[in-house]
Amino acid sequence: MSGRPTLRGASTALFSTWYMVEQWGVMFDCGDGASAALMHKARKVRHLFLSHADRDHVAGLLAYQQLYGGPGLTIHYPKDSGSFPALADFCRRFDPWIEGTRWRGLDDGERVDIGRGLSVVARENSHIRGVRPGLKSLSYFVERSVRKLRPALRGMPGAEIAALRAARGEDAVTVERRGLALAYSADTGVLTDGRYDGADVLIHEATFIDRDDSSEGDPARFRHSVLEDVLAMAAAARPGHLVLGHFSGRYDAARIEGAVREGCARHGLEGPVSLVLPGTVSHDILARTL
Numbered sequence: 231m232s233g234r235p236t237l238r239g240a241s242t243a244l245f246s247t248w249y250m251v252e253q254w255g256v257m258f259d260c261g262d263g264a265s266a267a268l269m270h271k272a273r274k275v276r277h278l279f280l281s282h283a284d285r286d287h288v289a290g291l292l293a294y295q296q297l298y299g300g301p302g303l304t305i306h307y308p309k310d311s312g313s314f315p316a317l318a319d320f321c322r323r324f325d326p327w328i329e330g331t332r333w334r335g336l337d338d339g340e341r342v343d344i345g346r347g348l349s350v351v352a353r354e355n356s357h358i359r360g361v362r363p364g365l366k367s368l369s370y371f372v373e374r375s376v377r378k379l380r381p382a383l384r385g386m387p388g389a390e391i392a393a394l395r396a397a398r399g400e401d402a403v404t405v406e407r408r409g410l411a412l413a414y415s416a417d418t419g420v421l422t423d424g425r426y427d428g429a430d431v432l433i434h435e436a437t438f439i440d441r442d443d444s445s446e447g448d449p450a451r452f453r454h455s456v457l458e459d460v461l462a463m464a465a466a467a468r469p470g471h472l473v474l475g476h477f478s479g480r481y482d483a484a485r486i487e488g489a490v491r492e493g494c495a496r497h498g499l500e501g502p503v504s505l506v507l508p509g510t511v512s513h514d515i516l517a518r519t520l
């Protein structure tokens with residue numbers, strides 16, 4: 231990773247989830263207390279990516295939009311979620327002097343350019359899929375575009391490469407490669423289709439430590455993850471840094487830390503792991519590891 235991003239956030243199941251990356255001007259979800267914790271740092275957010283309309287992920291929107299809305303802010307959301315157009319309409323009536331905030335519904339696979347060679351791809355997850363019709367829950371993937379020298383040109387002197395570039399353009403000299411700078415699962419069951427493979431940073435929810443606390447077999451309930459399944463997936467996906475959050479408030483810090491340590495050891499997960507513990511706010515999540 232070129233320079234560790236500063237990841238701020240809070241995430242407790244049922245109460246509030248938000249994550250913000252200052253250098254990239256992005257925030258994922260906007261739970262209660264986001265702008266109170268970020269204060270003027272929240273001004274740096276140009277793109278707000280909302281995963282779904284559960285209150286613990288959107289309850290901070292009214293305050294956020296009133297403080298920092300305007301033409302510089304785009305709020306992205308799952309395209310079939312009717313709650314967001316309703317919220318946009320309410321914000322326009324409630325704070326009519328805040329003008330110009332863009333609200334944009336995203337489809338599965340849609341890509342948003344956020345500048346600095348980065349783009350964010352929306353992908354449907356399993357939180358609401360099959361429980362309600364339409365696309366109503368998204369995960370987000372921050373991809374970094376880098377251009378690499380074509381393998382056939384390795385060893386060619388710099389002056390010749392420059393001449394080739396001048397004569398035939400950049401594509402003759404380099405190919406675009408995309409790297410996954412950050413993946414944010416949002417609320418979802420664990421997905422093992424390779425979508426998180428090799429992410430520099432993977433933020434994944436781990437609502438339940440005890441499988442018996444989950445309702446994973448109930449087709450009428452929104453899906454969440456069990457820690458054991460997250461760790462098994464992460465052992466295969468091999469993220470550069472694993473961030474676990476959205477734990478249920480029924481577990482205390484010692485219980486969570488113990489379960490994560492034990493599971494990481496058992497699955498051979500040796501990379502850095504950071505925890506976002508219930509009821510806490512962190513202003514540099516990646517700096518503190520287990």
Ligand SMILES: [Zn+2]
Nearest residue numbers: 243244286417
């Ligand atoms: Zn949630």
